[in-house]
Amino acid sequence: MDTTKKTIIVFSGDLDRVMAAFIIANGAAAMGDDVTMFFTFWGLNAIRKPENIKVKKSFLQWMFGKMMPRGADKLGISKMNFGGMGATMMKMVMKQQNVTPLPELIRTAKEQGIKMIACTMSMDVMGIREEELIDGLEFAGVATYLGEADEANVNLFI
Amino acid sequence: MDTTKKTIIVFSGDLDRVMAAFIIANGAAAMGDDVTMFFTFWGLNAIRKPENIKVKKSFLQWMFGKMMPRGADKLGISKMNFGGMGATMMKMVMKQQNVTPLPELIRTAKEQGIKMIACTMSMDVMGIREEELIDGLEFAGVATYLGEADEANVNLFI
């Protein structure tokens, strides 16, 4: 089988968009492709640990950290979220329809060897520290992303 | 003329974004390219029939179906929509400026032989049945999308 490469920038932190990203990524990996996901800005929220980790931050970083959802299970949806009710409804329908929930999609991505990179510049801006993110990530910047994208035949920004 | 291929994932159901998708798709098709559009999540709203079609749904699916816009003519815009007023204003300006309205862009896409695929997993989640969508679609999942994308030289996520 020919192995080709895909990259996905996960900029959005909306449940629906992040799920789309992981469904495409896992699909490609299942077909034998190398896949790199690059988490930046709000996308970092999808890979935060659910626990409150004590780390030093500036006041503004602390505020951003407080206001942003902590992890895959807390994300809202991009439309009709209504303070989280929309996300809950969507998760209920997904369960009815046997759609794999996001935390499991992330586990599968790791198991399939998908390279998950957290954008260090965004981490600085959002005030998110390595300890606050799930295990198994790499940490890098835009140059690394561009290097990966140059080797890929499909590059998406989600 | 060299025929190359383009794919566009239409994830968004916002009038402005869906129009951008169809303008790029129709432009590429007019230049001789093969084009595949893959409608997923909110993007399905753009290809719903305007009529209320009676189909069996779970309660949550029925609610989602009720709350989401039915077809290209009902979409809101992604910014400054103000309960639909923004969309109406934008459609008025577009008419003034002789910009082709979305329903006609969709007809042109079909006439140009653009392959329009509705994502079956999203249809399950949103509770949208084949009968509720416009004619001439194909129905498939992420593996089909990835197969198309592997043959294309431009792949966008909108």
Place this chain on the structure above:
Amino acid sequence: MDTTKKTIIVFSGDLDRVMAAFIIANGAAAMGDDVTMFFTFWGLNAIRKPENIKVKKSFLQWMFGKMMPRGADKLGISKMNFGGMGATMMKMVMKQQNVTPLPELIRTAKEQGIKMIACTMSMDVMGIREEELIDGLEFAGVATYLGEADEANVNLFI
């Protein structure tokens, strides 16, 4: 060094997304790539001059122009903007973290010879005239974008 080409459609006018676009574009240009940015719909707001330029518009165009942010320094963020407070906070954190602010990213893009194209159809819809946009742009439509994208190995829609 191998020169390859990248294109980015800047559809969004949100500070965070526009910054992501310029950071990727400048990164690629710094690595020796040709880069084309195509500004369309809300993305045009990022390249408006901050001054109020007197030009003839229809009433609706005038209203759109009034309601939309004038230039890189006025953009809101896509989440938690709270009437601009979120954007201000984000700019403060970025300053703390020595992240280059957007107006400077745009200047760098110009200095690096990044081709910046304003979408003429969107300008008509938004009622934005050439005089209202920053200097050094090209003006073209979707066919030009597609020509550029056909030569590129990475094409993003932001």
